[in-house]
Amino acid sequence: MSEARIPYALDPQGRPVYIYRAEHKLNYYTCIECGSYLDPRQGEVNIWYFAHEKLDPASKECPLRTKEGLEDLLQRFRISPVEKSESNKQIRLVLSPNPYTKTIRLFGILPVLRWEDLTNPGEVKDVLNSLTFQGEGIISPLQSRIFHPSEPEAKVELDPNADKYELTIDTQNPRYKSLYLIENWTTEPISVKDVFFGESNRAERRSSNSRFRNGDTLFIVQKEDFQEKIEGCENLVMSPWKILKFEVNDKNRIIVNRFIEVSADTDNFYVDIILPSYATPNSESPISGKPESKALIAVTPPQERDPEFEIVSVPLGKENKILPRNGNGVPRIFCPRFPIEGSRRLSVHWGNEHRMINLHAESEKKTFQKPWIEDVELGLELRTEGKRKLLNPWSIEGAISIELVKIKENRIDLNLIGPEEFKIDVKGFFSEKSDYRGLICMWDTSLEKAESILNSWIKEDCKRIILDYDSLGIIELDIQQPKPWQKKLPDSEIENILSNLDKIPKKAGWSIVRKVYGVPLETSHDELPDGVKKQVRRALMKVRRKNEGH
Numbered sequence: 401m402s403e404a405r406i407p408y409a410l411d412p413q414g415r416p417v418y419i420y421r422a423e424h425k426l427n428y429y430t431c432i433e434c435g436s437y438l439d440p441r442q443g444e445v446n447i448w449y450f451a452h453e454k455l456d457p458a459s460k461e462c463p464l465r466t467k468e469g470l471e472d473l474l475q476r477f478r479i480s481p482v483e484k485s486e487s488n489k490q491i492r493l494v495l496s497p498n499p500y501t502k503t504i505r506l507f508g509i510l511p512v513l514r515w516e517d518l519t520n521p522g523e524v525k526d527v528l529n530s531l532t533f534q535g536e537g538i539i540s541p542l543q544s545r546i547f548h549p550s551e552p553e554a555k556v557e558l559d560p561n562a563d564k565y566e567l568t569i570d571t572q573n574p575r576y577k578s579l580y581l582i583e584n585w586t587t588e589p590i591s592v593k594d595v596f597f598g599e600s601n602r603a604e605r606r607s608s609n610s611r612f613r614n615g616d617t618l619f620i621v622q623k624e625d626f627q628e629k630i631e632g633c634e635n636l637v638m639s640p641w642k643i644l645k646f647e648v649n650d651k652n653r654i655i656v657n658r659f660i661e662v663s664a665d666t667d668n669f670y671v672d673i674i675l676p677s678y679a680t681p682n683s684e685s686p687i688s689g690k691p692e693s694k695a696l697i698a699v700t701p702p703q704e705r706d707p708e709f710e711i712v713s714v715p716l717g718k719e720n721k722i723l724p725r726n727g728n729g730v731p732r733i734f735c736p737r738f739p740i741e742g743s744r745r746l747s748v749h750w751g752n753e754h755r756m757i758n759l760h761a762e763s764e765k766k767t768f769q770k771p772w773i774e775d776v777e778l779g780l781e782l783r784t785e786g787k788r789k790l791l792n793p794w795s796i797e798g799a800i801s802i803e804l805v806k807i808k809e810n811r812i813d814l815n816l817i818g819p820e821e822f823k824i825d826v827k828g829f830f831s832e833k834s835d836y837r838g839l840i841c842m843w844d845t846s847l848e849k850a851e852s853i854l855n856s857w858i859k860e861d862c863k864r865i866i867l868d869y870d871s872l873g874i875i876e877l878d879i880q881q882p883k884p885w886q887k888k889l890p891d892s893e894i895e896n897i898l899s900n901l902d903k904i905p906k907k908a909g910w911s912i913v914r915k916v917y918g919v920p921l922e923t924s925h926d927e928l929p930d931g932v933k934k935q936v937r938r939a940l941m942k943v944r945r946k947n948e949g950h
């Protein structure tokens with residue numbers, strides 16, 4: 401008989417544990433279904449799993465011994481914590497710190513109306529107008545428009561001092577009674593040692609068995625200010641509570657462990673939002689983007705692991721996507737699209753851990769107000785004879801040749817293009833002959849200033865200029881000094897050259913001009929300065945007249 405390969409078990413505290421997070425302990429983990437002991441099987445090669453102990457008769461009839469029972473278990477773990485809390489009608493709690501006043505506001509997060517629950521878009525107004533609210537612990541009266549389906553989520557300000565949070569949403573129209581929003585929503589009040597996790601401007605309350613990693617920002621609720629010194633720690637106020645805010649690192653992990661079970665280790669997986677570039681990489685708050693545009697997400701497994709990740713929708717739908725194995729600790733990427741309207745919520749999950757991503761379609765109007773998100777131009781613009789070329793720091797390889805003569809004669813225009821607040825470093829390498837000599841660096845320079853530095857350095861005989869755009873790359877300019885034949889010779893020198901020729905020519909044709917200026921064979925005489933032919937002809941006439949006079 402083949403063993404059922406069970407990926408999840410319960411620890412003695414009754415918390416679910418994924419096999420890849422399990423310690424190798426016998427008579428320790430128990431079956432979620434039948435309660436008998438499960439042994440972790442963690443071989444070198446095979447996929448790891450829990451198995452019922454063979455001698456335990458109680459497990460004989462366990463549903464996890466069947467394919468259907470096992471599939472049902474897997475399905476339960478695909479459901480993200482956010483979906484679970486919403487289906488339990490729980491209000492999610494988030495903190496919103498104000499960095500200037502060191503105070504914090506508390507908000508409850510609720511889902512909004514879903515387009516798919518409405519029979520037609522015109523119904524939205526009807527539904528919203530029919531809603532009624534009754535609540536406890538809520539600071540200001542609710543507006544029904546916060547539940548509009550084009551919003552990413554509904555945010556309700558809460559009183560941190562309340563001992564009860566309750567919001568009853570009802571409708572005056574019986575037709576809408578079955579909408580999932582029409583319910584009694586609640587959550588536990590704030591208490592000492594509550595832990596919020598997130599970014600410096602938004603953090604969500606987490607259960608005590610969450611996992612954290614170095615660099616994560618935590619907020620811990622307390623009655624009094626924390627007296628011990630933690631480096632980089634801030635004491636904030638959310639009256640009547642004191643909130644300790646800090647970033648987890650190797651040094652303070654011991655202190656963190658007093659509040660919450662922290663397994664900050666190399667065994668976590670990371671989900672980073674790479675595109676859109678304006679999104680905070682590890683953000684769990686909604687990201688706004690152009691409808692149907694693509695985002696780019698990287699999922700990095702723990703260093704020593706090469707698991708498959710699953711991307712599921714929130715709430716769980718029929719579609720899910722597997723990110724295949726790619727090597728230990730090697731990132732995998734995928735490109736979800738922003739929806740046409742409303743929000744698309746996805747969860748990346750591995751075992752019983754989930755990371756939610758909320759892609760929110762900006763309405764047309766909002767997109768119109770912020771076109772810079774889509775069309776930002778950045779780089780060095782070259783203008784020559786009405787032609788325009790934009791060089792981006794991330795897409796050029798090697799140095800760009802710029803001819804000094806063309807700059808001096810204004811035949812080429814160099815402009816630095818980019819957002820007003822953007823700053824770059826400018827580095828110039830000067831020849832020993834120039835007044836500057838050697839390397840000059842200008843750090844953190846605005847584009848406007850950098851542009852004028854760039855143009856003046858080129859004219860000061862700078863040989864090489866590097867425009868440093870930090871992580872975006874560099875643009876390197878190689879300044880080509882004029883070739884000898886590109887400088888106009890004085891009339892006297894031309895007359896000298898002509899008189900010293902073996903035979904004084906009769907006519908000043910191009911071959912004579914080229915000879916006088918020393919233009920190499922393979923070079924076009926277009927490179928010669930303007931008016932040289934006339935100049936040579938004049939000089940030749942003078943030389944011939946002088947010769948005849950002798």
Ligand SMILES: [Zn+2]
Nearest residue numbers: 431433434462
């Ligand atoms: Zn069992």
